[in-house]
Amino acid sequence: MSQTVIEPVSEPVNDGSGLAKEPLLQIRDLEVGFQTQRGLVPAVRGVSLTLYAGQTLAIVGESGSGKTTTAQAIIKLLAGTGTITAGQILFEGRDLAGLSEKQMQDVRGRLIGYVPQDPMSNLNPVWNIGFQVEEAIRANNVAQGKAARQRTIQVLQEAGLSDAQDRLKQFPHQFSGGMRQRVLIGIGLSARPKLLIADEPTSALDVTVQRQILDHLGTLTRDYGTSVLFITHDLGLAAERAEQLVVMYKGKVVESGPSQEILANPQHPYTQRLVAAAPSLASRRIQSAKNDDASGADIYSGGSLDTTLVARAAEREPAAEARDLIKVQNISKMYRIRTKGLKYNELLAVNDVSFAIKKGTTTALVGESGSGKSTVAKLILQLESITSGQIEFDGQDVAGLKGTALLKFRRRVQPVFQDPYGSLDPQYNVGNTIAEPLLAHKIGSSAERQARVRELLDQVSLPWATRYRYPSELSGGQRQRIAVARALALKPDVLVLDEAVSALDVLVQGQILNLLTELQTELDLTYLFITHDLAVVRLVADNVCVMQKGKIVESASTDEVFDSPREAYTRELLAAIPGANFEFGR
Template sequence: MSDATKPLLEVRGLQVEFTTQDGPVTAVHEASLTLGAGETLAIVGESGSGKSTTAMSIIGLLPGNGRVTAGSIRLDGQELVGASESTMRGVRGRRIGLVPQDPMSNLNPVARIGTQVAETLLAHGLATRKDVDEKVVATLEAAGLPDAAARAKQYPHEFSGGMRQRALIAIGLACRPQLLIADEPTSALDVTVQRTILDQLDEMTRELGTSVLLITHDLGLAAERAQQVVVMHRGRVVEQGPARQILEAPQHPYTQSLVKAAPSVAMARLRPEDFAERAAEGEEPAEVDAIVEFDGVSKHFPVRGSKDPFVAVDDLSLTVPRGTTVSIVGESGSGKTTTARMLLKAFEPTSGQVRWEGKDVFSLSRVEQREFRQKVQPVFQDPYSSLNPMFTIERIIEEPLSFYGKGSRGERQKRVRELLDQVALPTDMARRYPSELSGGQRQRVAIARALALNPDVIVCDEPVSALDVLVQDQILRLLGDLQRDLGLSYLFISHDLAVVRLISDYVGVMKDGRLVEAATSEEIFTNPRDPYTRALLASIPGNELKIA
């Protein structure tokens, strides 16, 4: 094999084991993959599939209780399994770069961005104290950060999510490595920011000739950005090959289930009903029975050191018809979450009215407010932080019942069991704690808690964005079933347009605090009128794929 065709990375028969209290656990079983020079290979799979463990084995950053027990990892012919720590220190950064998943927890919050880039350059001898500042600015500019000299002096909390991700890309590519491992590099970003970041990453790696190992659960992203795809399930490679071939004609049952569960704007509404059929034909309901109304609502926040406030929401009017799902979509900072929080009475509008059952929610009597709090319930984005880790599942679900004095202790326990059954969780889970549950199970618990008081309206703020595609599909179907069975109304907040397509009857698109377009879901996705809506739809990765 010539140098031109010789693989840059070869992983053969990789086995990784973790030591636990219950004994050794094998997380990766005989995994093999090959990545050519200048190519991009994506490893896809749900949480626990072994994809990140495989990547961390390559760069030698497994946790203290993890170790490679068998197999080979060769980088440009050099064996990395069994290499000394001093050897690996020379490999990390210089030959293998890393862009980790969460930019907020992987950047030092008390160090300036420039200082963190400088550390990498100085550690590998690519800059001196005399010229390091100049090279830091050049590195940040290459990552697409505007006004890099000023940005280098700022701290991570002063950056947006996209800017923080650019800073991590700058650090990962600062030493011009042969291989870059990008572990879910855009999972927390909006689609337009995601596309910008990935385009920048593609441009930089192409110029440097860097190969990319992309870790993702987003099948569209894998198909759009990678030449090769490796599918992992329970620590094993179950399928691999050319990206388009794998995702347009999957052979393994697990790959087929991943592809089937992946949301797409080409899909129809998950819950077919009379309304959806009328909407598809362009026919509106004869009379809208509004359960929630936003009427000319604006929300301004004061800005320190400025006389002009920040306008988070600007003159928004939107109706949630009873028994339907109305989604609000837009990028971070568009005002969608602020809108939801005004309905939940977390923020009071600067002007306009938020009405529930025809009543201004900020002018309710004490009795009406007590009823409102029971009838309008939230389900939050992060199932890890929205549940009290010190409470059992039973206590978490029972808490709203206890607070409002609903029934005796025995009746509340019976209600908890009913709610667990309603969200398809076993009743013996009541005795467990959140830490013992998966992300999908935790989100089911959050939904059960929201249902405890028999609400009419549930405000879902990015309820599936932290979940893998298979679990996401399960939760969306659960929400659809509950709406059909209980007549619930949803205000659904999301930046994921493919998810919105599956769950929504109506969609409102927000940009810079204003509602730029509002229509039926069918109309928004088949005939978007506003240029911003069209730009959002065009930014969805893998949107043009013809998946079987």
């Protein structure tokens, strides 16, 4: 990537209305560092931004860019040893950086609300929901006594929990992720703050839930005239939800301005890469490239990896002559969930699903969490047994394979899982991790295995020296490359990729997707690609099966699904892709 880092844009962004309003929040040359054993490590380096009343501003950047640190510095809730070392945070003209902890108590909640990233860990598991909301209302003196309880119900109803009254006594673990995020939004807005900081409020949620929640948040903040500082890694999402964008990279602001302008005409090379990599925008670009023979994919010069990916996706031809490698016929999976005593509830996780995957192609299985898509993967991998139906691999029925036959099957069908942190053994170095499948299947001598590891590292574009490193020393993208290398070790025919890129930053996601497509051509691999992200599907898949509640509701080629979706549910999923309705300038 380019090494030129342009001057941080420090002039206040204009809200475009031409009104000379007093800014609500003005950050000037903010510097934040973390104290470590090797001294102060800067995380935010000279960030300046301006947010006017009633405006929404998004800070965009990859993880480690300092966007969350900037947000946390505003309410002085920096993690661990973080400290503000220089700069001003002016909120209504008052410098928050200089306030005492006691004075900050009055600012937090009452003037500045905060909606955190992960709804799973941000509610205290041992207190009920009503208690946790009411607490915020009392602390900020919005209401006391009985009135506080009434207000709690009102706040939760506004946040989209229609049955709030009945659920006050319930605990966080009895709520779904989306519901918890609504509670957190309710808490953040409970005191009607002037500014709401929303730190990736929906990145842990399904696209459709994400859309509902962001729509709702947008309505609420518009009604109350609340300014929103929105933190996200997804440029498409940011552009859709905010009028102003601030792009951060390595602790600095590299570009800022109105969203439309930045998206249509990114100046800084990093922003250009972000625009090129955002899957949500890429799917739009494929559309442009297809509709327009002048190849819209070329607008970002330099022939970046992502451009090739887009071009390839646009030129994809249906592979008609290939044979079906995997044939799934009417499979069902029933789970028995123990309820009371010896009674069971039956849950049909997969309901009469059929599809086929041709050799050398990619089939995507799409759906929200709980749709049964991961269960299908487990069934195909023979990690769980099917209740009924038939799975054929290379013309052979694989249900109930045992012993060596099962081992043989496993050699040819390998999985790659979602979490690059959890799926690698932290005690094993990279070389051993990649060689492990070879060892398990007793293939080759020690020297031959070494050679194979070298070849595999090369295939996933990692240096040979990586073999001595441990997972904790590597980035998420590098780890996922290693997971892919391990899956390829046995020269399989099929890779089952279960949300394999969902946990990665957009730029890294683009790289891995690109790697996967290259490997597919090179090694004639067949992919079963499981994801909730339709935008990614557009980039890599030949065929799409949309799953809902255990059933395949729509199954067609990727182009058909995107161009003329038949089912309402598919249209809903498509509409939920951030930036899908955004006019993409060229």
